[in-house]
Amino acid sequence: MDEPSLTLVEKSFTFEDCGGSQSLTVSIPEVLDPHYGMYVWPCAVVLSQYVWKTRSELQHKTVLEIAPQHIRRVMKSVCELQLGAGVSLSGVVAAKCGARVILSDSAELPLCLRNCRRSCDANHLPDVPVIGLTWGQVSPELLSLPPVDVILGSDVFYEPEDFEDVLVTVSFIVRKNPHAQLWTTYQERSADWSIDALLLKWDLKCINVPLETFDANKTHLAGSTLPGNHTVQMMIITKRVV
Ligand SMILES: C[S@@+](CC[C@H](N)C(=O)[O-])C[C@H]1O[C@@H](n2cnc3c(N)ncnc32)[C@H](O)[C@@H]1O
Numbered sequence: 001m002d003e004p005s006l007t008l009v010e011k012s013f014t015f016e017d018c019g020g021s022q023s024l025t026v027s028i029p030e031v032l033d034p035h036y037g038m039y040v041w042p043c044a045v046v047l048s049q050y051v052w053k054t055r056s057e058l059q060h061k062t063v064l065e066i067a068p069q070h071i072r073r074v075m076k077s078v079c080e081l082q083l084g085a086g087v088s089l090s091g092v093v094a095a096k097c098g099a100r101v102i103l104s105d106s107a108e109l110p111l112c113l114r115n116c117r118r119s120c121d122a123n124h125l126p127d128v129p130v131i132g133l134t135w136g137q138v139s140p141e142l143l144s145l146p147p148v149d150v151i152l153g154s155d156v157f158y159e160p161e162d163f164e165d166v167l168v169t170v171s172f173i174v175r176k177n178p179h180a181q182l183w184t185t186y187q188e189r190s191a192d193w194s195i196d197a198l199l200l201k202w203d204l205k206c207i208n209v210p211l212e213t214f215d216a217n218k219t220h221l222a223g224s225t226l227p228g229n230h231t232v233q234m235m236i237i238t239k240r241v242v
């Protein structure tokens with residue numbers, strides 16, 4: 001099928017260490033279209049800053065592989081799955097930092113899946129898989145995921161009617177991968193919205209990560225003014241041990 005003609009604008013984001021000793025620039029093509037998944041959201045820049053700051057944990061982790069005759073140590077890079085990726089800034093940053101990344105967006109939104117692919121292409125990441133994963137649905141794609149260490153979700157809690165579907169998918173993944181964590185950034189849009197009751201219902205728990213602990217308490221981040229004065233929170237959601 002021919003791609004409809006789209007107007008694209010490339011945005012650059014540069015993540016740096018305090019002293020400027022290391023930096024990473026990624027380029028994200030945005031589509032001039034008001035749909036949610038067509039451009040970078042403030043939450044994405046904050047989550048990407050967290051990924052950048054914790055990158056040393058992403059490159060390699062030691063796992064013990066136990067075979068019948070022997071125990072051996074192997075080095076594996078962390079596997080990160082991004083949910084509701086849209087134009088995929090944080091997944092692209094994670095992949096550039098050495099994680100094995102899988103990008104996903106709704107299976108019903110092929111244009112968003114195309115955005116994921118386009119962001120990979122713009123950053124020379126041809127091997128990153130892009131899959132359709134619709135929150136709340138137990139699909140063949142969800143069932144056939146490889147082991148996952150980290151789930152990335154920037155601004156996935158933006159429509160209250162979707163909150164439970166997002167957590168159903170997260171709960172499914174952490175049941176199969178009990179050590180897995182959801183790293184998520186949330187933009188406060190209403191003081192009445194809360195996920196606390198849903199976390200309990202789906203055997204999940206949450207800790208808040210203060211933005212100042214990863215230098216994200218700024219109106220400008222990664223050369224972008226997107227964070228601005230929005231109230232963004234960073235949370236880590238894990239399996240609740242009952
Ligand atoms: C507010 S946007 C955030 C996009 C991106 N994560 C960011 O922060 O720039 C929400 C994303 O969730 C995706 N989405 C919406 N409903 C979904 C569903 N039911 N299942 C999976 N993804 C969905 C949208 O296509 C969009 O990419």
